[in-house]
Structure formats: structure tokens, C-alpha cells
Amino acid sequence: MRKLYEKVETIEGPAGWIDCLGCGSRSAPAHVRQRLRTPYYFGISLGTDNEVLVVCDVCKSEHLTRAKSFQAFMEYRPDDWNAQITKLNSPSFPKILIALVLLVWWCPLLGLLIYLQLRSYRQYIRGKWRMLYGLMMWPTVVANFCWIAFGVYDAMHGQ
Numbered sequence: 001m002r003k004l005y006e007k008v009e010t011i012e013g014p015a016g017w018i019d020c021l022g023c024g025s026r027s028a029p030a031h032v033r034q035r036l037r038t039p040y041y042f043g044i045s046l047g048t049d050n051e052v053l054v055v056c057d058v059c060k061s062e063h064l065t066r067a068k069s070f071q072a073f074m075e076y077r078p079d080d081w082n083a084q085i086t087k088l089n090s091p092s093f094p095k096i097l098i099a100l101v102l103l104v105w106w107c108p109l110l111g112l113l114i115y116l117q118l119r120s121y122r123q124y125i126r127g128k129w130r131m132l133y134g135l136m137m138w139p140t141v142v143a144n145f146c147w148i149a150f151g152v153y154d155a156m157h158g159q
């Protein structure tokens with residue numbers, strides 16, 4: 001059994017429209033998403049964290065809302081959603097991973113493994129972080145290719 005385990009439940013809710021903060025679309029089709037995170041430590045629940053988000057259907061950006069619960073959010077009319085969204089859901093974890101790749105891209109495997117880990121956070125990487133994420137692929141891949149080539153060469157010619 002893992003010490004820390006998180007159960008994540010996502011419920012997609014009804015549709016409405018918003019002026020998207022991610023892609024800038026005016027009156028973009030959107031829908032409500034409720035995400036319930038329940039972390040467990042040694043099988044003991046640490047309580048449930050409830051997030052009510054509005055997702056732009058054009059660019060899939062998640063927007064944070066002021067709503068405390070899904071039920072509370074459903075009281076708002078769809079043409080009132082703009083007033084309820086606060087900002088883009090922009091977790092810092094992928095930024096930390098990108099910064100790590102910048103530091104260790106030249107290491108055998110390490111940079112590549114962190115880079116691959118970032119794939120599951122793609123939707124949260126935007127702007128200059130997105131550019132960095134795209135740019136770091138080549139040096140990371142080339143460095144690992146060089147390590148493999150070096151390893152093969154060493155195996156063939158080494159003592």
C-alpha cells in the first residue's frame with residue numbers, strides 16, 4: 001500500500017458560455033467541471049478538496065470559480081458565468097518540472113524522464129512556459145542519444 005494516495009473524481013456538468021481567459025474567445029461554449037480530490041495517508045482520508053471549475057470547450061482551459069460547491073454554482077444562470085470565473089487554473093508544479101529540465105537536460109535519462117512526466121500537464125502549460133517546454137525537447141533528446149552512442153562506443157572499444 002502506498003503511503004500517500006490521492007483519489008480524484010471528476011464530474012462534468014452542464015454547458016454555458018464564457019469569455020475565455022485562455023484563448024480569448026468571446027462567448028465561447030464552456031461547461032462546469034467538479035473535481036473532488038481525496039488524499040489518503042496510510043489508508044486514512046485527509047478530507048475532500050472540492051474544486052468547481054469552468055472549462056472552455058474551445059481551448060480546454062480550466063477557470064477557477066468562487067463557488068464553494070457544485071450545487072452553489074448551478075444556481076447561476078449560464079449568462080452570469082463570466083462574473084463567477086476568477087482566473088485560469090495554472091498549477092505551479094509543471095513550471096517547477098520545466099525549471100528542473102532546464103537544469104538537468106544533459107544528464108543521462110533524468111532530464112528525459114522529467115520531460116516525459118510533463119506530458120500529463122500539457123493543458124496547464126501556456127505562454128513562455130509552453131515555448132520553453134517545446135524548446136527543451138531537442139537538447140534533452142539529443143543529449144540522451146549522445147549518452148547512448150557514448151555507451152555503445154565505450155562498450156565496443158573500452159577495456
Ligand SMILES: [Zn+2]
Nearest residue numbers: 020023056059
Ligand atoms: Zn478558451
